[in-house]
Amino acid sequence: MKISSVNEMREMDRAAIEQYGIIEEILMENAGLAAFGVIAEQIGAEGKAFLIFCGGGNNGGDGLVVARKIHSDGGKAHIIMLGDPDGFRGAARTNFNIVSRLPVTITRISAADEVRGEFERCDAVVDAIFGTGLVRDVGGKYREIIEMINAARKPVISLDIPSGVHGDTGNVMGVSVRADHTITFGLPKIGNLLYPGYALGGTLHVTHISFPPSLYRSDALHMAVSVPPALPPRNPDGHKGSFGDVLFIAGAAGYYGAPCFAALSFMKAGGGYARLAAPASVTPFIAAKGSELVFIPQKETPSGSIALENRDVLTEISRDMDMVVIGPGISLDRESQELVREMARRADVPLLADGDGITALCGDHTEILRQRKAPTVLTPHMGEMARITGLSVAEISADKVGVLRRTAADLNAVIVLKGAHTLIGLPDQRVFLNMSGNSGMATAGSGDVLTGTIAAMFGLGLPLADAVRKGVFIHGLSGDLAAREKGEDGITARDITEFLPDAMKADREGIDSGLRARYTIDVIA
Ligand SMILES: NC(=O)C1=CN([C@@H]2O[C@H](COP(=O)(O)OP(=O)(O)OC[C@H]3O[C@@H](n4cnc5c(N)ncnc54)[C@H](O)[C@@H]3O)[C@@H](O)[C@H]2O)[C@@H](O)CC1
Ligand SMILES: Nc1ncnc2c1ncn2[C@@H]1O[C@H](COP(=O)(O)OP(=O)(O)O)[C@@H](O)[C@H]1O
Numbered sequence: 001m002k003i004s005s006v007n008e009m010r011e012m013d014r015a016a017i018e019q020y021g022i023i024e025e026i027l028m029e030n031a032g033l034a035a036f037g038v039i040a041e042q043i044g045a046e047g048k049a050f051l052i053f054c055g056g057g058n059n060g061g062d063g064l065v066v067a068r069k070i071h072s073d074g075g076k077a078h079i080i081m082l083g084d085p086d087g088f089r090g091a092a093r094t095n096f097n098i099v100s101r102l103p104v105t106i107t108r109i110s111a112a113d114e115v116r117g118e119f120e121r122c123d124a125v126v127d128a129i130f131g132t133g134l135v136r137d138v139g140g141k142y143r144e145i146i147e148m149i150n151a152a153r154k155p156v157i158s159l160d161i162p163s164g165v166h167g168d169t170g171n172v173m174g175v176s177v178r179a180d181h182t183i184t185f186g187l188p189k190i191g192n193l194l195y196p197g198y199a200l201g202g203t204l205h206v207t208h209i210s211f212p213p214s215l216y217r218s219d220a221l222h223m224a225v226s227v228p229p230a231l232p233p234r235n236p237d238g239h240k241g242s243f244g245d246v247l248f249i250a251g252a253a254g255y256y257g258a259p260c261f262a263a264l265s266f267m268k269a270g271g272g273y274a275r276l277a278a279p280a281s282v283t284p285f286i287a288a289k290g291s292e293l294v295f296i297p298q299k300e301t302p303s304g305s306i307a308l309e310n311r312d313v314l315t316e317i318s319r320d321m322d323m324v325v326i327g328p329g330i331s332l333d334r335e336s337q338e339l340v341r342e343m344a345r346r347a348d349v350p351l352l353a354d355g356d357g358i359t360a361l362c363g364d365h366t367e368i369l370r371q372r373k374a375p376t377v378l379t380p381h382m383g384e385m386a387r388i389t390g391l392s393v394a395e396i397s398a399d400k401v402g403v404l405r406r407t408a409a410d411l412n413a414v415i416v417l418k419g420a421h422t423l424i425g426l427p428d429q430r431v432f433l434n435m436s437g438n439s440g441m442a443t444a445g446s447g448d449v450l451t452g453t454i455a456a457m458f459g460l461g462l463p464l465a466d467a468v469r470k471g472v473f474i475h476g477l478s479g480d481l482a483a484r485e486k487g488e489d490g491i492t493a494r495d496i497t498e499f500l501p502d503a504m505k506a507d508r509e510g511i512d513s514g515l516r517a518r519y520t521i522d523v524i525a
């Protein structure tokens with residue numbers, strides 16, 4: 001499913017109206033009808049009392065349609081107007097004129113206290129205060145009302161997006177409604193799916209409000225929920241080289257875990273042949289944990305990291321590889337950092353840089369990435385993304401998707417911006433949002449497991465961009481399977497690695513309905 005920005009949704013609205021004559025009243029009616037469907041299913045209507053908080057824009061207009069439907073189906077609708085009804089235009093005005101003639105209560109309030117007593121008498125709250133038109137931080141009576149809604153502990157249904165969440169970022173503009181269900185209109189907006197907006201919205205439902213598919217599936221929309229292609233079937237006649245031959249250049253004194261998790265995860269996710277170039281003195285420790293790996297012990301720097309003088313041998317080996325993974329635990333040693341840059345210049349096969357490997361390629365060194373002929377994959381978390389772009393974490397968070405899109409195009413790299421709902425940016429402007437994974441994966445070494453998993457997907461034969469998306473998905477699925485068995489609190493990188501075979505099996509044979517529901521967005525017919 002595609003994901004839209006606020007502007008793209010405005011554009012779709014305009015196109016629906018101008019190209020197809022689907023007038024605003026129809027769109028608003030479809031929106032309200034779909035929202036009412038969720039309300040009827042979750043709460044019921046007949047004999048139930050609802051408080052419907054309406055702002056002065058079209059989101060408020062949607063709330064008025066819901067109020068009409070509740071009234072029509074035997075419920076009690078109490079509309080609380082926060083905005084000025086005189087400000088309603090178009091379809092919102094039409095709906096206001098209708099509800100004004102119906103025997104529903106409309107209370108216009110200037111202070112939150114005026115409705116404090118109403119919460120006790122209601123069965124549920126409908127949040128139609130702000131939608132995608134939210135432009136500044138929420139204050140005054142709006143803030144008080146939102147805080148009151150959250151404190152009331154009644155079921156809350158938000159229309160389009162929880163009021164207070166920014167449609168393009170998922171960030172909270174001062175304060176936000178915390179909903180149990182959100183029905184979003186047209187397509188999910190970025191803010192419906194990025195945290196914290198996603199969590200604040202409860203269960204997300206989408207209705208296409210009768211837009212034709214040519215609008216909501218348009219190629220002009222560059223962002224989508226990541227649904228990577230199926231795993232290629234394994235060749236029954238394959239040998240270890242058929243499932244990927246990957247060189248991992250990783251590790252330093254004190255960093256045994258990163259190289260081990262990266263290379264072992266590659267094997268656990270179906271990869272064929274992992275060669276691990278780690279410092280010679282570190283190798284025996286890793287070998288004790290993963291004797292499946294093939295080791296290429298490296299000459300060391302005084303700090304115990306991989307020395308620059310290994311570069312010729314590594315370059316030679318890289319020529320026969322399907323992919324080179326560089327960086328997990330390679331350290332910030334000056335010489336090892338230079339080695340990363342040398343390998344990025346020399347390796348003419350796909351290169352995946354992670355962790356300290358990313359640090360080596362930041363600042364003035366990004367030019368090396370632009371010059372690369374073979375594809376590059378970078379897997380930064382927000383801190384590393386800040387280093388790559390020269391922006392602060394706050395600046396990126398204010399426009400995560402935009403920054404990712406521009407950086408992937410600028411560096412001609414596939415960039416995995418890690419975190420809850422990881423984003424994958426491709427050099428051609430497309431951005432995918434991954435739905436698998438859980439907070440238990442915020443654990444040291446989890447990112448190293450991801451690099452190995454991505455390399456394995458490439459080894460199994462998926463084209464690079466698909467392999468990256470699949471790797472991110474399988475990594476999250478493995479974390480979800482681990483969490484289901486052990487709980488989110490205690491899972492470690494080792495658990496994520498160990499559940500990779502189960503994740504692969506589940507992906508090939510069918511993911512169970514519980515997890516599948518979490519990975520897909522409910523579309524209301
Ligand atoms: N395809 C679509 O996108 C459709 C959109 N519709 C609805 O239209 C909404 C967008 O409508 P609007 O553009 O009118 O915007 P909103 O209804 O989201 O709100 C904008 C209003 O709130 C005010 N405002 C913004 N920030 C404020 C703040 N911090 N404090 C106080 N007031 C603030 C604005 O001045 C404006 O009056 C969508 O979210 C959706 O609910 C539906 O009517 C159906 C069709
Ligand atoms: N709250 C979360 N929900 C889902 N996945 C998460 C969450 N936090 C982190 N992750 C995932 O865990 C991994 C952490 O990687 P990273 O930050 O590189 O850690 P490390 O360097 O310790 O391995 C990434 O794949 C990231 O997407």
Ligand SMILES: [K+]
Pocket residue numbers: 059127128129130131158159160161162163
């Ligand atoms: K809302």
